[in-house]
Amino acid sequence: MTASTTCRTTAGKSRIVAVGAIAVASTLLLTGCGDQTNANQGGSDVQNAPLADKLPKSVKDAGVVKVGSDIAYPPVEYKDKAGKVVGIDLDVAKALGKQLGVEFTFENGTFDTLLGGLRSKRYNIAMSAMTDTKDRQNGIDPEKGTKVGQGVDFVDYFNAGVSIYTKKGATQGIKTWSDLCGKKVVVQRGTVSHDLAKAESKKCTADGKGKLSIEAFDNDQQAQTRLRSGGADAGSSDFPVAAFAVKTSGGGKDFELVGEQVEAAPYGIAVPKNNPELRDAIKAALDAIIKNGEYDKIISKWGVAEGAVTEARINGGK
Structure with a gap:
């Protein structure tokens, strides 16, 4: 996979049985390169965030986690009829942001370029209904069996x-x-x-x-x-x-x-292997929202309770 350098202005990816109401508001920010969406509508609050100190200093100082995502995969992430970006991932990211005191800003990209975007440091993480697999963990092309990159670590947050x-x-x-x-x-x-x-x-x-x-x-x-x-x-x-x-x-x-x-298999939030501090911060935030019940509310709201996890795991895919 290679990083995408082309600016995009439209959604790029479409990804139990009962699917709940679609009603998550999210602010759409049009920037010079691609669609971006801030998952934390109310802004970040580092001072009062319980897990802010777990973040790498660079991310904490920036106040933003840049997320690569292919925003055309309902109900995980997509644009509703009003053009607002909504979905499971947006809601989960917002909840994680509250724990960490930073904003999760989603940038639209085609699915097969997201890991390349991590390698080029365009994104901090990728969150896009991405299945956690050993090949992706190890940077292996599943068809050719050849090494294509360093690989990533996953923080698993859903099963599908x-x-x-x-x-x-x-x-x-x-x-x-x-x-x-x-x-x-x-x-x-x-x-x-x-x-x-x-x-x-x-x-x-x-x-x-x-x-x-x-x-x-x-x-x-x-x-x-x-x-x-x-x-x-x-x-x-x-x-x-x-x-x-x-x-x-x-x-x-x-x-x-x-x-x-x-x-x-689990969906995972992909984090570069050279950033274990960010990986562990996201895991801690996910465990926190599972424990306080916010995670279950999100998953139930979207009608996908069958895929809920009971704890955050790192690299649980096979």
């Missing part, structure tokens, strides 16, 4: 699997990944769904079951549009995102989930 969905009433008997042989699937580039599709494609070819065609997009919403128009047989994304699309797209008339979710 991967789902397949089709046009409503057009499942074509699809229930498992092996049922996609001979068909076409749409995914977001660089995601676990993309990795699973590529792995299944090799199996389909080896077993002589017919080629699995894969069309990958910069964001999940583009993939959904392709499927909606009849350009593919199925789509795949993280379960909360797929469930949200099924519930909301076309008033619930466009898509349906098929089969069971697979590859359940």
